[in-house]
Amino acid sequence: MADTIWAGPRWRRMGAALGLGALAALGQAPVGFAPATLVALALILWLMRGAPRWPAAAWFGWCAGTGYFLVALHWIVEPFLVDVARDGWMAPFALVFMAGGLALFWALAFGLSARRGPLLLGLALVLAEYLRSVVMTGFPWVLLGHIWIGTSVGQLASLFGAHGLTAITVLLACVPSLWPGRGSVRAAAGLAAAALVWGAATAWDATLPEIAPPADAPIVRLVQPNAPQDEKWQPGKAEMFFRRQLAFTAEGPRPDLTVWPETSVPYWLDQADAALELVTEASRGAPVVVGIQRRDWPRLYNSLLVLGETGGVADRYDKAHLVPFGEYIPFGGLLARFGIHGLAANEGGGYTPGPGGRTVDIAGIGPALPLICYEGIFAEEIGAVAPRPRFMLLITNDAWFGQVAGPYQHLAQARLRAIEQGLPMVRVANTGISAMIDARGRLVEIIPMGEAGWRDVALPPALPPTLYAHTGDGPVIWVLLAAFALNLLLARRKAIEPRQPVA
Structure with missing residues (x-):
């Protein structure tokens, strides 16, 4: 043959x-x-x-x-x-x-x-x-x-x-x-x-052995607004999706942590004081993680904020590994003249990468490794962060990927990162699939694709560092x-x- x-x-x-x-x-x-x-x-x-x-x-x-x-x-x-x-x-x-x-x-x-x-x-x-x-x-x-x-x-x-x-x-x-x-x-x-x-x-x-969270495990709320990408930034719709997340945050018993997806606050950070106060009020004193854009002119950043129990920004992480031709365009100012723009960012050249390689502290829970969207696919970069976090925290806007294959492939890679590191992952996506993933990559809870809602889930325990976590x-x-x-x-x-x- x-x-x-x-x-x-x-x-x-x-x-x-x-x-x-x-x-x-x-x-x-x-x-x-x-x-x-x-x-x-x-x-x-x-x-x-x-x-x-x-x-x-x-x-x-x-x-x-x-x-x-x-x-x-x-x-x-x-x-x-x-x-x-x-x-x-x-x-x-x-x-x-x-x-x-x-x-x-x-x-x-x-x-x-x-x-x-x-x-x-x-x-x-x-x-x-x-x-x-x-x-x-x-x-x-x-x-x-x-x-x-x-x-x-x-x-x-x-x-x-x-x-x-x-x-x-x-x-x-x-x-x-x-x-x-x-x-x-x-x-x-x-x-x-x-x-x-x-x-x-x-x-x-x-x-x-089975992985079971202890009785006193922190309760994490996953918030999925389900904002279609073509509606997400429309003036009237953006406010509606923001209010939807506020309502999801305020419902039910108070969790130990609430997590919103990537760019979930529809304002620049320097114009978002009133919006962040509303988030803190809805959380009833629990820390909240949100995604937001910020600018330090002329630089623009895709950021994750940790809002403290008493209000205000307790910690911040700027996305370090950007999506080529999505979040930044090489020679963006020049290519913009020919109609070629970054899809997820504005201003031609798009976002500026942050320093990366750090954890954020979540009050009452411990250190978390922040990841924004695309960063969750790079195993070596995740393993290089020290000291070892309590869990991985990934926020993403998979609305860009449609609803057929991209979001499912992205979720699969998140599961693989959990297996490699022996760490649980909190994954919150705008349109889905949000999930709590245990340290063996198993789906403890999900919010399905295309559904708006929230879930309260106990944070699974971490396992000892795996062989791969040691060696890469x-x-x-x-x-x-x-x-x-x-x-x-x-x-x-x-x-x-x-x-x-x-x-």
Whole structure:
């Protein structure tokens, strides 16, 4: 089969690569069908055995990656459809260029490992996924290892992180190509390997003790206003959504902490004194976390405020890791002349990054690690914060991501951060999905997508620091690099070995 497809017309193998890449994307949220990813990757690796030269292999890898990212990241057009008249023209270009650009990392992996066996290609692909998570501010979204979030295999992230899960995924897909014998035997070997990993992870997961909050655990109120992005900043609607959050804050028994989502206060901080007084009054003396924009002219910030028990700003955090082309535009002033603006920010160039890397103190509860939206996808940055927080506190406005795939993928990554660090996470989103996540990434409580409401939830306890919390990605990446270098050396030696003459 592999030789046949490479001997046929180019469109056939490019179509196969695109189709298999698209199939691989079905392992990501919200579909979450991990077998589709494993089967698609196994077929991609099998077909690569027939690649004649590195340019053809790189092109095949690029097509497979493009198919994968087109399907997995199709929601990326949603932000451009909020203001169709201004930004709609950019939507198809954004999707095509993002998918094709991210696929270049796959092309690099496939080109470097052409004709050198499936194991080398698998290692190269894992390293390529790592590279795209760090190069040019990084984009570790829909990593191949994310297909395991919500399963027992996903709990292994507490040991190896997301890139360790990616390595497990790709190496399992390599098994059919590495196993000797007929196609049916190879397929059976791949199935057996996947079953073995799944069974071992499930058995280990079953031995982990349950996480139950103590009787005196702090009660946290999640407030979800459900403000559609195209209405969020309309003068009349913005006040309505603000009043809705005030009402949710004032209802029911007084919690120990109330959390509002990103940019939930519709005023600049320097003009928000009266609004913040209303928030403090509604909270009945409990601390409240809100999202707000602030300006220190000419700098603009996307900020999180902790309002104290007696009123006033007790602590503040400015978002440090901004979304490229969303919250800031390189050379924004110049590009604004051509109609290209940051989607989530104003003034052409958008927001200024804050210093990051710190906790905020929540009275009566302890230190929390503040994260605003996009910051929750960067595992290494979260693990670098010291001292260790009591919990992670993520506020976001996922209305930008639509309601199909983006918010579910964003939530999945929040669950992974909790597993990696052994810390619970309070996650509050404007339109959903708000959630209380325990230290093993399990959803304790949620407010569903598109629902306005509030939930009072006991804060789960933290676990001791995990192995990954101590080591980060370093050990896994160094092992992968060493394995790749060793396999590359062996492949080159094999290629130059003189053939024995045939008698």
